[in-house]
Amino acid sequence: MQNWITLLTEFKSKQIPVALITVTKCLGSTPCVVGSRMIVTKDKHIHGTIGGGKLEYKAIDEAIIALKENRIIESNYTLGPEFEQCCGGKVEFIIEPMNQSPELFLFGAGHIGVEICKLLVDTPFKINLIDSRENWFKNIEFDKSITTHQTSETDFKTFKEAVKWGSNSYILVLTHNHAIDFDIITMALQNETKFLGLIGSKTKKVRFNNMLIKEMNIPEGMTNVVCPIGIDIGGDTPKEIAISVVAQLLQTHYKNE
Incomplete structure (x- = not known):
C-alpha cells in the first residue's frame, strides 16, 4: 500500500480509530507478500490490500474485533478450500488498533x-x-x-x-x-x-x-x-x-x- 505512513498520520491527527494489518510471513503460494499492509476503519472502509478474497474478508472482520476490544491480534491462515483458493500457501499477519488511547x-x-x-x-x-x-x-x-x-x-x-x-x-x-x-x-x-x-x-x-x-x-x-x-x-x-x-x-x- 502506498503512502500508508501519511494515511496513518492523517487518521492520528483527526483521532480516528483504525486498525493496521501487516503481513508478517508468507509460506508457499500466497496472494500477498511480507510487508503488505491494509488499514481498516470502524465502518469497514479499507485502504490498501493484503491480497483480496476471503483472506482479506477474514482480516477485516478480525480488525473490527481488534478495534472493539482495543487489543493486538495475531492470526494465520492456510489458503485451502475454505478460502476458495487452491494455492495452499500460509499467511500470517498482525493487527494493531490505533488512535484508541484510554x-x-x-x-x-x-x-x-x-x-x-x-x-x-x-x-x-x-x-x-x-x-x-x-x-x-x-x-x-x-x-x-x-x-x-x-x-x-x-x-x-x-x-x-x-x-x-x-x-x-x-x-x-x-x-x-x-x-x-x-x-x-x-x-x-x-x-x-x-x-x-x-x-x-x-x-x-x-x-x-x-x-x-x-x-x-x-x-x-x-x-x-x-x-x-x-x-x-x-x-x-x-x-x-x-x-x-x-x-x-x-x-x-x-x-x-
Whole structure:
C-alpha cells in the first residue's frame, strides 16, 4: 500500500480509530507478500490490500474485533478450500488498533484527584480533570498534558458534555458533594464506559445502590460501579490512595493487551 505512513498520520491527527494489518510471513503460494499492509476503519472502509478474497474478508472482520476490544491480534491462515483458493500457501499477519488511547475523566479536583492526575502523566492515559467549584483551578499548577474543565453545579448538562463516552472512557467520581457524585454516577451508568469508579465507603455504596434502584429505576444499581476505588495496598494519605487508584486504572487498561 502506498503512502500508508501519511494515511496513518492523517487518521492520528483527526483521532480516528483504525486498525493496521501487516503481513508478517508468507509460506508457499500466497496472494500477498511480507510487508503488505491494509488499514481498516470502524465502518469497514479499507485502504490498501493484503491480497483480496476471503483472506482479506477474514482480516477485516478480525480488525473490527481488534478495534472493539482495543487489543493486538495475531492470526494465520492456510489458503485451502475454505478460502476458495487452491494455492495452499500460509499467511500470517498482525493487527494493531490505533488512535484508541484510554481517556480519563476525573470529577473532583481535590487532593486525591490532583494526585491521580499527576501520577498518570507520561502513561497511555489522556487526562481530563473536571470540577464545578468556581475558580477552583486558578491556583493549581498542572502538567500541560492535563486538560481541565470548569463545569456548573446548576447546569447538569455541562457534566455530560465534558465526557467523551465510549469503550475507552474511564470515569472517576471524587467530588466534594455526595449529591453531585450520585448525579454523575447516574449519568455514567446510562452511557458507555470502560471503567466507572466512585470514591467512598461500603456504606456509601449501599446507599447509592438503593437510590439507583428505587429512585432512578436502574435495576443493576451499583453492580457496574467500582466502589471503593483503588487496589488494597495500604496507606491513607492522598498520594498513597492515588497510587492505588492509578495502579487499578493501569491494570484495567493493560489486562486486555
